[in-house]
Amino acid sequence: xxxxxxxxxxxxxxxxxxxxxxxxxxxxxxxxxxxxxxxxxxxxxxxxxxxxxxxxxxxxxxxxxxxxxxxxxxxxxxxxxxxxxxxxxxxxxxxxxxxxxxxxxxxxxxxxxxxxxxxxx
Amino acid sequence: xxxxxxxxxxxxxxxxxxxxxxxxxxxxxxxxxxxxxxxxxxxxxxxxxxxxxxxxxxxxxxxxxxxxxxxxxxxxxxxxxxxxxxxxxxxxxxxxxxxxxxxxxxxxxxxxxxxxxxxxxxxxxxxxxxxxxxxxxxxxxxxxxxxxxxxxxxxxxxxxxxxxxxxxxxxxxxxxxxxxxxxxxxxxxxxxxxxxxxxxxxxxxxxxxxxxxxxxxxxxxxxxxxxxxxxxxxxxxxxxxxxxxxxxxxxxxxxxxxxxxxxxxxxxxxxxxxxxxxxxxxxxxxxxxxxxxxxxxxxxxxxxxxxxxxxxxxxxxxxxxxxxxxxxxxxxxxxxxxxxxxxxxxxxxxxxxxxxxxxxxxxxxxxxxxxxxxxxxxxxxxxxxxxxxxxxxxxxxxxxxxxxxxxxxxxxxxxxxxxxxxxxxxxxxxxxxxxxxxxxxxxxxxxxxxxxxxxxxxxxxxxxxxxxxxxxxxxxxxxxxxxxxxxxxxxxxxxxxxxxxxxxxxxxxxxxxxxxxxxxxxxxxxxxxxxxxxxxxxxxxxxxxxxxxxxxxxxxxxxxxxxxxxxxxxxxxxxxxxxxxxxxxxxxxxxxxxxxxxxxxxxxxxxxxxxxxxxxxxxxxxxxxxxxxxxxxxxxxxxxxxxxxxxxxxxxxxxxxxxxxxxxxxxxxxxxxxxxxxxxxxxxxxxxxxxxxxxxxxxxxxxxxxxxxxxxxxxxxxxxxxxxxxxxxxxxxxxxxxxxxxxxxxxxxxxxxxxxxxxxxxxxxxxxxxxxxxxxxxxxxxxxxxxxxxxxxxxxxxxxxxxxxxxxxxxxxxxxxxxxxxxxxxxxxxxxxxxxxxxxxxxxxxxxxxxxxxxxxxxxxxxxx
Numbered sequence: 013x014x015x016x017x018x019x020x021x022x023x024x025x026x027x028x029x030x031x032x033x034x035x036x037x038x039x040x041x042x043x044x045x046x047x048x049x050x051x052x053x054x055x056x057x058x059x060x061x062x063x064x065x066x067x068x069x070x071x072x073x074x075x076x077x078x079x080x081x082x083x084x085x086x087x088x089x090x091x092x093x094x095x096x097x098x099x100x101x102x103x104x105x106x107x108x109x110x111x112x113x114x115x116x117x118x119x120x121x122x123x124x125x126x127x128x129x130x131x132x133x
Numbered sequence: 134x135x136x137x138x139x140x141x142x143x144x145x146x147x148x149x150x151x152x153x154x155x156x157x158x159x160x161x162x163x164x165x166x167x168x169x170x171x172x173x174x175x176x177x178x179x180x181x182x183x184x185x186x187x188x189x190x191x192x193x194x195x196x197x198x199x200x201x202x203x204x205x206x207x208x209x210x211x212x213x214x215x216x217x218x219x220x221x222x223x224x225x226x227x228x229x230x231x232x233x234x235x236x237x238x239x240x241x242x243x244x245x246x247x248x249x250x251x252x253x254x255x256x257x258x259x260x261x262x263x264x265x266x267x268x269x270x271x272x273x274x275x276x277x278x279x280x281x282x283x284x285x286x287x288x289x290x291x292x293x294x295x296x297x298x299x300x301x302x303x304x305x306x307x308x309x310x311x312x313x314x315x316x317x318x319x320x321x322x323x324x325x326x327x328x329x330x331x332x333x334x335x336x337x338x339x340x341x342x343x344x345x346x347x348x349x350x351x352x353x354x355x356x357x358x359x360x361x362x363x364x365x366x367x368x369x370x371x372x373x374x375x376x377x378x379x380x381x382x383x384x385x386x387x388x389x390x391x392x393x394x395x396x397x398x399x400x401x402x403x404x405x406x407x408x409x410x411x412x413x414x415x416x417x418x419x420x421x422x423x424x425x426x427x428x429x430x431x432x433x434x435x436x437x438x439x440x441x442x443x444x445x446x447x448x449x450x451x452x453x454x455x456x457x458x459x460x461x462x463x464x465x466x467x468x469x470x471x472x473x474x475x476x477x478x479x480x481x482x483x484x485x486x487x488x489x490x491x492x493x494x495x496x497x498x499x500x501x502x503x504x505x506x507x508x509x510x511x512x513x514x515x516x517x518x519x520x521x522x523x524x525x526x527x528x529x530x531x532x533x534x535x536x537x538x539x540x541x542x543x544x545x546x547x548x549x550x551x552x553x554x555x556x557x558x559x560x561x562x563x564x565x566x567x568x569x570x571x572x573x574x575x576x577x578x579x580x581x582x583x584x585x586x587x588x589x590x591x592x593x594x595x596x597x598x599x600x601x602x603x604x605x606x607x608x609x610x611x612x613x614x615x616x617x618x619x620x621x622x623x624x625x626x627x628x629x630x631x632x633x634x635x636x637x638x639x640x641x642x643x644x645x646x647x648x649x650x651x652x653x654x655x656x657x658x659x660x661x662x663x664x665x666x667x668x669x670x671x672x673x674x675x676x677x678x679x680x681x682x683x684x685x686x687x688x689x690x691x692x693x694x695x696x697x698x699x700x701x702x703x704x705x706x707x708x709x710x711x712x713x714x715x716x717x718x719x720x721x722x723x724x725x726x727x728x729x730x731x732x733x734x735x736x737x738x739x740x741x742x743x744x745x746x747x748x749x750x751x752x753x754x755x756x757x758x759x760x761x762x763x764x765x766x767x768x769x770x771x772x773x774x775x776x777x778x779x780x781x782x783x784x785x786x787x788x789x790x791x792x793x794x795x796x797x798x799x800x801x802x803x804x805x806x807x808x809x810x811x812x813x814x815x816x817x818x819x820x821x822x823x824x825x826x827x828x829x830x831x832x833x834x835x836x837x838x839x840x841x842x843x844x845x846x847x848x849x850x851x852x853x854x855x856x857x858x859x860x861x862x863x864x865x866x867x868x869x870x871x872x873x874x875x876x877x878x879x880x881x882x883x884x885x886x887x888x889x890x891x892x893x894x895x896x897x898x899x900x901x902x903x904x905x906x907x908x909x910x911x912x913x914x915x916x917x918x919x920x921x922x923x924x925x926x927x928x929x930x931x932x933x934x935x936x937x938x939x940x941x942x943x944x945x946x947x948x949x950x951x952x953x954x955x956x957x958x959x960x961x962x963x964x965x966x967x968x969x970x971x972x973x974x975x976x977x978x979x980x981x982x983x984x985x986x987x988x989x990x991x992x993x994x995x996x997x998x
């Protein structure tokens with residue numbers, strides 16, 4: 013059986029690296045990461061992912077735009093949104109766009125893993 | 134002789150202190166209520182700061198994903214809380230303690246790490262004696278550890294000066310080297326040419342001011358040690374010997390004459406070694422961008438040793454911390470860390486006293502010595518026949534080395550890898566101490582099951598010698614027999630390296646080597662350290678693996694922590710598939726480490742014993758130390774103010790108890806009878822909640838006086854440092870304050886390394902009543918401290934408390950209950966305070982939490998032997 017693949021987008025390298033390390037080694041997923049929304053959207057046009065984890069606030073294309081694009085291209089792919097602060101407005105907006113889950117940073121790795129497990133088919 | 138100048142200085146000094154004393158002595162007496170309000174506010178502010186520190190510690194412990202924005206958000210709040218604490222503390226103590234400069238210094242170090250602002254060190258060269266605790270990064274890990282051994286443990290370290298990372302920056306700047314380290318524009322992915330960088334370093338010159346400073350230092354060294362003395366010029370990169378060892382990655386040049394041009398040339402070689410292919414591979418593995426690691430250099434007076442070697446204060450393979458391993462050889466220790474000859478091995482067992490359990494004398498065919506004819510060189514010579522099989526160390530020296538190593542381990546609170554040398558006069562010198570990577574015991578269960586059941590039909594290989602497991606693990610792949618180092622260039626990914634002797638050069642292939650097997654070698658070599666860091670299964674000292682194993686042949690290998698080795702012919706595909714990737718650790722991410730280092734200036738607690746000489750603002754290394762200092766001195770201030778008979782009768786009274794709780798009582802209304810005949814005892818207390826609490830604390834058997842051995846394991850990773858060594862125990866005489874009224878108690882109680890806070894109101898109206906209980910800290914590691922928190926949690930839950938836990942901080946609340954229930958519960962809390970004192974050291978595993986919680990609830994307070 014092939015592994016689930018996950019796309020991570022965050023403009024902080026440490027966030028991408030820590031998430032990749034946890035999800036690849038401890039959960040056995042295949043993970044690709046990008047430091048900006050534009051490059052990630054290019055990749056999304058080429059490849060379908062089972063899950064997308066994206067930062068909300070990024071220069072250029074932000075997390076909401078990533079979310080909308082994912083839902084347009086692959087309606088069944090779940091998206092998790094992360095932000096630096098617990099921001100209610102962002103959360104409501106993201107929920108309207110059918111976000112699967114919403115995490116303020118710092119993110120408890122255990123909670124993120126559980127959320128991903130719940131979302132995967 | 135007293136000159137006019139120093140006389141005026143003395144008068145001024147006397148004047149300052151006298152004025153201060155008079156101001157304090159005859160200052161307008163402040164109402165006790167006002168003083169207490171300040172005191173309470175100081176403690177509230179401190180508690181808030183401690184909660185923020187606990188939160189940071191939890192978020193940065195590897196279980197959360199974070200970025201620098203989290204620290205940028207939370208640190209200003211923490212710093213502001215500290216400022217509030219300091220401001221209130223200064224008001225309380227009338228500026229009696231110079232705590233602000235200590236805070237400003239630590240804050241500046243932290244700000245520099247977070248924002249790149251602050252006052253970085255401005256010394257290019259320092260003698261080891263002048264290296265203070267906050268210069269760790271400037272002098273590099275290796276030199277910093279030596280400075281700690283010398284300045285704090287007073288151990289015998291050869292005279293040393295350090296060229297700091299600032300000197301390195303100046304050298305790069307002066308020679309325009311920073312530019313050539315940048316990637317080519319438009320081709321950022323391509324690494325700059327490392328060899329060109331090395332050539333430019335070797336062709337570079339020291340800036341004139343640095344050269345002049347070095348000249349002066351060398352003259353001092355010559356005047357101290359004579360013109361024939363030489364130096365060992367050793368790398369000391371920023372993170373070297375810290376979370377990762379960088380063992381054998383950089384140059385060490387021995388026997389360098391104390392002549393400016395020779396020393397400069399040696400230093401440039403060390404700088405250039407940052408850009409060796411092996412060292413770059415290691416840095417890349419640790420997430421360093423090309424050229425971003427900075428180098429300091431330790432210039433250590435060269436010892437001409439009779440014998441040298443390495444000490445491991447734990448067995449790195451099976452994780453046994455009760456064993457100390459010592460290797461020794463004649464002459465210089467280079468052959469020990471190169472793993473090229475068979476050296477002497479000693480195993481010392483720790484128990485009530487140290488005992489030599491094993492002595493194995495090696496053949497020591499060769500030895501390395503300083504070349505007296507050619508300064509700057511060392512020579513390998515055949516060991517004289519009469520010395521070959523002679524042990525290098527007498528039993529007394531083995532035990533002396535083991536004792537010193539034990540002290541060093543206690544100081545650093547983690548197993549150590551120590552280099553030592555013995556000179557002709559019989560003096561032992563310590564040359565290096567760094568953390569030793571040991572196998573974590575729980576890894577055993579993680580071995581894949583299919584690997585344990587490896588196909589027994591495969592033919593096992595037998596070697597001349599049994600072999601030594603350096604790093605356990607399972608691997609399968611094609612054998613690659615190495616004859617020359619340059620053949621590493623052709624090493625195929627996923628193969629098993631088989632070589633005659635081990636070498637730090639092997640780091641180049643570590644990202645893709647499946648395992649390493651060598652004919653010679655020891656567990657204490659540089660390569661062995663690196664293999665453990667990166668979890669590469671490694672077996673050394675097989676005697677003849679290069680002859681037995683066929684180049685290109687397929688094998689499967691299994692090495693376990695008990696030292697058992699199985700190498701069989703043929704491949705097991707399932708093993709090959711599972712073992713090819715290395716498990717990367719969070720610590721290998723540069724940014725992760727950087728943010729963890731920030732925490733080092735915040736969370737550890739070094740200032741524990743208020744009676745120790747080093748309990749001063751100047752000895753505060755962390756924000757936690759500042760808080761500890763403020764807390765203790767606030768309590769002392771309250772005691773001093775209220776006991777000062779000049780302005781009236783003492784209002785703070787020491788409570789005489791059967792248990793050493795060190796409590797002083799401040800009555801704010803009806804907590805004590807109007808007239809008391811000293812000494813104040815528990816029977817005199819009229820405060821309902823305090824009486825109940827004391828009843829519990831002095832409950833028969835609850836304040837257990839059974840000796841609980843805090844062994845080295847307990848202190849590893851712990852928070853305290855100096856005072857542990859000074860006292861050998863945590864039972865300091867404390868000053869604790871209980872503020873009471875008829876219906877109220879507020880008790881802040883520090884017991885050794887942990888803190889209790891009880892705040893309770895106990896009136897006839899249940900709606901007004903509450904108990905607030907807070908417990909934090911401990912001497913042992915976080916696992917054990919957390920276990921104690923679980924125990925307290927289990928007990929308090931039984932009594933209906935609402936509980937919050939963060940790491941080793943527990944906050945429990947109970948409110949709106951009747952007076953009788955408050956009294957009964959406070960009695961239980963008193964018993965728990967007494968019972969939990971040493972519980973972190975007593976609880977050996979999770980099942981003990983259940984056991985001891987159950988015993989407590991049954992009223993049985995004894996520890997199981």
